[in-house]
Amino acid sequence: MLRRVAVFSKENNSRAKDGVQKLVNECQKRGIMIQLYQTPGGPITNYEDVKIERFSKLSALTDLPDMVLSVGGDGTFLDTVLKVKDFGIPVAGVNTGRMGFLANIPGDGIGNSLDMLCKNEFEIIERALLRISVPDGLFDGESATALNEITIQKSNTSMITINVYVDDVYLNTYWADGLIISTATGSTAYNLSVGGPILSPDDESIIISPISPHNLTIRPIVLSGSSSLKMVMEARSEEYLVTCDFRYEKLPIKSEVRIEKAKSKLKTVMLKGTDFYNTLRNRLMWGVDKRN
Numbered sequence: 001m002l003r004r005v006a007v008f009s010k011e012n013n014s015r016a017k018d019g020v021q022k023l024v025n026e027c028q029k030r031g032i033m034i035q036l037y038q039t040p041g042g043p044i045t046n047y048e049d050v051k052i053e054r055f056s057k058l059s060a061l062t063d064l065p066d067m068v069l070s071v072g073g074d075g076t077f078l079d080t081v082l083k084v085k086d087f088g089i090p091v092a093g094v095n096t097g098r099m100g101f102l103a104n105i106p107g108d109g110i111g112n113s114l115d116m117l118c119k120n121e122f123e124i125i126e127r128a129l130l131r132i133s134v135p136d137g138l139f140d141g142e143s144a145t146a147l148n149e150i151t152i153q154k155s156n157t158s159m160i161t162i163n164v165y166v167d168d169v170y171l172n173t174y175w176a177d178g179l180i181i182s183t184a185t186g187s188t189a190y191n192l193s194v195g196g197p198i199l200s201p202d203d204e205s206i207i208i209s210p211i212s213p214h215n216l217t218i219r220p221i222v223l224s225g226s227s228s229l230k231m232v233m234e235a236r237s238e239e240y241l242v243t244c245d246f247r248y249e250k251l252p253i254k255s256e257v258r259i260e261k262a263k264s265k266l267k268t269v270m271l272k273g274t275d276f277y278n279t280l281r282n283r284l285m286w287g288v289d290k291r292n
Helices: 014-029 074-084 107-118 276-284
Strands: 004-009 033-037 052-055 067-072 091-095 122-134 149-154 160-166 169-176 178-182 206-211 221-223 229-234 239-244 247-252 257-271
Touching: 004 014, 004 074, 014 033, 014 067, 014 107, 067 074, 074 091, 091 107, 107 257, 122 149, 149 160, 160 178, 169 178, 169 206
Parallel strands: 004 033, 004 067, 033 052, 067 091, 091 257
Antiparallel strands: 122 257, 149 178, 149 239, 160 169, 160 229, 178 206, 206 221, 229 257, 239 247
């Protein structure tokens, strides 16, 4: 039974704001307490006739929520992950965006979805995370953990050379615009756009997919989730770009990067009657023929 939920959204987005208002109204009808994330120093959005507990850090709450609801698109979901990943609380995504692989609860059916959540008509999918272990202190001290992918990319128009080692065993040297190191969750994100494989979200494997490789024989590869990766870069420029989901930073070309699976996993919610393959078919429009 849901007694208390924490809600994350981007309040400068009108569709997300409307979605939060609907969610707040439906929670009020069911006696569910709302804990609403408030950006530190940001404007306070008021929601009608509802008592809301506001917070800027989950750790500051006296009572932690039973579930976290991310209202928006997949970008909002990724932002929410950073704030809740260390608490072990299940996260559900209410989709008011476009694609919605992660935010897979439809925003226009939130009442019915809440009823299902209250009746425990859902399953928990544990998703593997990746982290950059070397160098440390990236992204102004923010977490270097990714739900979707970590990338190494060129910083200018010239290709970058990336020497990759798996468990300190040499794999390959890539001449490319960059590499995508993806989780199974991220297999339907950036990885998909460069022709990488799609994995089931509970798979713990790591995917390496090149971005515009110089050699056409180079193809994506799927590695064991227990693998430890080392990347050593060469380029004409003095720096390269490293990204971790939506965070990014430029590093000196001599800085190597080490990547491994994070020790913790993210618990995500999938309503009964909805599954990954159904989402995949709908979002990618498999089987759709405009002649029909």
